[in-house]
Amino acid sequence: MTTFDDRERAFEAKYARDEDMAFRVTARRNRLVGQWAAAKMNLTPEETDAYAKAVVQADFEEAGDEDVIRKLLGDLLAAGVEVDDATVRRALQEQSAEARRQLMESE
Structure with a gap:
């Protein structure tokens, strides 16, 4: 019975690690896409940092990416930047790949 219990604990640990990694990738992606948007809006470095944090916080409003x-x-x-929904979604995809790469390199 201990082999089964060991496997169960291993699967639970893997699930927890995978969920943690997914959360970290999403938070990093949101920060990166916030920096991307801030550059388009010509924000100062201080404003860019604050804006990136605001984008990360916006993700907690509802499940999924629609809130971001x-x-x-x-x-x-509102800042006068000509952009459409597809461009923002593409930026999210690109920054998601970059966030995953950055996190993989840091481990």
Whole structure:
């Protein structure tokens, strides 16, 4: 019975690590896409840092990426940046890959 218990604990540990990694990738991606948007809006370095943190916080409003997309799109359009939904979604995908790469390199 201990072999089964060991396997169960191993699967639970792997699941916990995978969930933690997914959370960290999403948070890093949101920070990176916030920096991308801030550059498009010509924000100062201090404003860029604050904006990137605000984008990370926006992800906690609802499940999925729609809350982040809504924030980015609204802020970019309000700043006079010509951007559409597809461009923001593409930036999210690109920054997700970059976030995963950065986290893999740091481990």
